[in-house]
Amino acid sequence: MSPDITERAMRGEIEFEPALRERVALLKDMPVSVVDEVLKERITATPGGRELVMTMRAHGAYTCLISGRLHAVHQRGGREDRIQENRANELHRFTTAN
Numbered sequence: 001m002s003p004d005i006t007e008r009a010m011r012g013e014i015e016f017e018p019a020l021r022e023r024v025a026l027l028k029d030m031p032v033s034v035v036d037e038v039l040k041e042r043i044t045a046t047p048g049g050r051e052l053v054m055t056m057r058a059h060g061a062y063t064c065l066i067s068g069r070l071h072a073v074h075q076r077g078g079r080e081d082r083i084q085e086n087r088a089n090e091l092h093r094f095t096t097a098n
Helices: 001-012 016-027 033-042 047-060 071-081
Strands: 064-070 085-089
Touching: 001 016
Parallel strands: 064 085
Antiparallel strands: none
């Protein structure tokens, strides 16, 4: 599972690119609806996060979210209207003709 891959990467046992390839391989043949389901049922905003970002912006800070998670995760909950720039992985669905 992805948490196992993440743990291995955090311990330096696996480099970024192979870890990413392993994570992407887990998504193969998975319905796109699973992403929406996970976002709805498992992703919650960090308490105090909105206030932190709004306070920073009120004092002139530029806010950029950089993450190894999926871009869709950061769009949930209206985060895109508080964060000025979002750098995260985008999930694209490709189909191949046989």
